[in-house]
Amino acid sequence: MMKTRKKICNGCESEQYIWKNHKGNKYCKYCWGNIKYNDNPPKYKPKTPIANKSKKQIILDKSYTQLRKPFMLKYPMCQAALIGCMQSATDVHHKKGRGPYLLVVSTWMSVCRKCHNWIEEHPEEATEMGFRESKLTDL
Secondary structure, three states, rough: OOOOOOOOOOOOOOOOOOOOOEEEHHHHHHHHHHHHHHHOOOOOOOOOOOOOOHHHHHHHHHHHHHHHHHHHOOOEEEOOOOOOOOOEOOEEEEEEOOOOOOHHHHHHHEHHHHHHHHHHHHHHHHHHOOOOOOOOOOO
16 A cells, blocks of 8 residues: 655645645645636636516506606595504505506505505405405406
């Protein structure tokens, strides 16, 4: 059986077990890792980040903002007026959800944050009170 001997590493100049003999130079495991990486950097393309919103969604959001501002000025008070209501409307509640009804103003309702949370947390009661509508009915 052959015994391995420590030799002088050309990278760190310390006595180490030699890992690779590269271009006439001898390197320990640590130095070889550094040399290998510096000589041949990894060949991969940096990943392009995924866009936060699609182009279509950006256009929809701009249209929504343009419709929302006058709607909130026209209805500044909470239309739900549930127990603990804050009176001043801050949100637009979409009775039929957003999706295809995002820009349909007739399905909107101006509400305060507390009432909006209650409507979202109690869907059955909100439907009975007329704050939610079925998405299955036509536009």
